[in-house]
Amino acid sequence: LEEEQLLDGRYRLQEVPGGRVALPVLEEKLFQLRLPPEMPCELVRIQDPVPSRAARRQTPAQKLRDELRRLLGESWSEELERDVPRAWQRHGDLVLLSEDSFRAAPWEKLGTALWETVTSALGARRLARRGRVLPDGMRSPSVTLLLGQDSWVEHVDNGIRYTFDVTKCMFSPGNITEKLRVASLPCSGEVLVDLYAGIGYFTLPYLVHAAAAFAHACEWNGHAVEALRRNLALNGVQDRCRIHHGDSRQVSSADRPWPPRPCVASPSPPLSFQLELRNVADRVNLGLIPSSEEGWPVACRVLKGTGGVLHIHHNVETLPTPAPPQTPVLQAERGPPEGAGSDGEAQHPTEESGKETLVARIRPEWQRWAEATAARIRGLLAELHGQPWRTSILHIEAVKSYAPHVHHLVLDLECRPTLP
Numbered sequence: 001l002e003e004e005q006l007l008d009g010r011y012r013l014q015e016v017p018g019g020r021v022a023l024p025v026l027e028e029k030l031f032q033l034r035l036p037p038e039m040p041c042e043l044v045r046i047q048d049p050v051p052s053r054a055a056r057r058q059t060p061a062q063k064l065r066d067e068l069r070r071l072l073g074e075s076w077s078e079e080l081e082r083d084v085p086r087a088w089q090r091h092g093d094l095v096l097l098s099e100d101s102f103r104a105a106p107w108e109k110l111g112t113a114l115w116e117t118v119t120s121a122l123g124a125r126r127l128a129r130r131g132r133v134l135p136d137g138m139r140s141p142s143v144t145l146l147l148g149q150d151s152w153v154e155h156v157d158n159g160i161r162y163t164f165d166v167t168k169c170m171f172s173p174g175n176i177t178e179k180l181r182v183a184s185l186p187c188s189g190e191v192l193v194d195l196y197a198g199i200g201y202f203t204l205p206y207l208v209h210a211a212a213a214f215a216h217a218c219e220w221n222g223h224a225v226e227a228l229r230r231n232l233a234l235n236g237v238q239d240r241c242r243i244h245h246g247d248s249r250q251v252s253s254a255d256r257p258w259p260p261r262p263c264v265a266s267p268s269p270p271l272s273f274q275l276e277l278r279n280v281a282d283r284v285n286l287g288l289i290p291s292s293e294e295g296w297p298v299a300c301r302v303l304k305g306t307g308g309v310l311h312i313h314h315n316v317e318t319l320p321t322p323a324p325p326q327t328p329v330l331q332a333e334r335g336p337p338e339g340a341g342s343d344g345e346a347q348h349p350t351e352e353s354g355k356e357t358l359v360a361r362i363r364p365e366w367q368r369w370a371e372a373t374a375a376r377i378r379g380l381l382a383e384l385h386g387q388p389w390r391t392s393i394l395h396i397e398a399v400k401s402y403a404p405h406v407h408h409l410v411l412d413l414e415c416r417p418t419l420p
Contacts (some may be wrong), residue, residue: 067117073153094153097146158205165227175399180205191281195226200231301384309412310411310412312410318408392416
């Protein structure tokens with residue numbers, strides 16, 4: 001059987017009644033089976049065959065490849081093998097494939113059989129494939145449901161339940177390190193304003209784990225707002241959050257420190273929406289990339305008059321040439337000396353540790369961006385309040401590599417009015 005490639009390696013040999021042994025064979029190759037008449041054997045069908053040790057050691061990617069090879073038989077080729085995905089996202093019983101999966105022409109001939117095989121091999125019930133993110137200003141996904149009817153999924157991160165429509169809302173697993181960091185921040189008794197809340201990526205860790213007293217969640221995508229409402233209820237924090245559905249950049253002319261920049265209009269928010277928040281936040285989360293700069297004036301306006309912390313996300317280009325060694329920076333329990341920090345000097349780490357700590361080296365481009373941002377925010381706050389403010393760089397967090405030589409960073413910036 002092995003020589004004729006008829007033996008099915010996925011299953012073990014099994015003892016059957018009558019002192020006999022059942023050998024697993026490939027059903028699609030039974031027509032090739034030629035046994036001598038004098039050999040006492042018969043075909044039997046076993047309901048739940050025992051997997052072989054090799055099958056139990058297989059990775060999901062290997063299992064998927066083997067199942068597809070069986071499906072195509074002699075049509076299998078190196079081109080098709082290169083087109084089989086080796087990674088995917090899993091949301092409950094739905095698997096989300098990348099946009100470059102199964103694009104070769106031969107796959108199209110298989111129709112539904114292909115998607116059923118993929119879904120079964122990966123232990124899922126529903127299957128979808130991503131397309132390119134739509135240029136609608138809301139980073140809406142272009143996702144096609146390949147198998148299944150319902151596109152709502154549930155995902156659990158760090159004990160927090162997220163539900164969303166995978167064809168309408170984005171979910172970035174690459175941000176998990178930042179969500180874990182946010183969850184560890186000391187926010188007890190604080191009020192958070194999340195200017196780009198989405199489905200609650202950061203709003204929920206602040207409320208569930210960081211113990212923020214209350215959150216104002218701003219979001220302009222109606223599909224994300226619906227998911228956010230469900231997620232707040234799923235995690236039992238709906239009474240500690242108010243959703244503001246609309247474009248949080250819309251402020252009155254009196255509150256706008258500089259002329260508005262052109263932006264993509266969204267059909268989702270109410271036309272009359274204007275964010276009516278001022279002097280409420282201990283923290284403001286600006287989790288929008290490639291840049292949250294259009295939200296900086298609003299962040300300054302919602303920050304309390306006594307100041308607070310801004311968490312500013314941005315994509316920063318890093319030169320590919322090796323950078324000279326950086327001097328590690330130390331932060332002591334009492335913070336910077338008098339007057340330090342007002343020029344955007346880096347002080348690591350941020351709020352989770354009061355002990356003196358040796359921190360990771362940061363790249364020169366990151367430092368320059370942080371200092372420029374600190375100076376810009378300092379100017380906005382001074383113009384808004386009519387008095388000097390100081391800004392202190394608490395921490396620069398590298399979340400992920402966004403593209404070649406581009407990093408998604410988060411700047412923790414403390415902002416305080418300068419005392420007379």
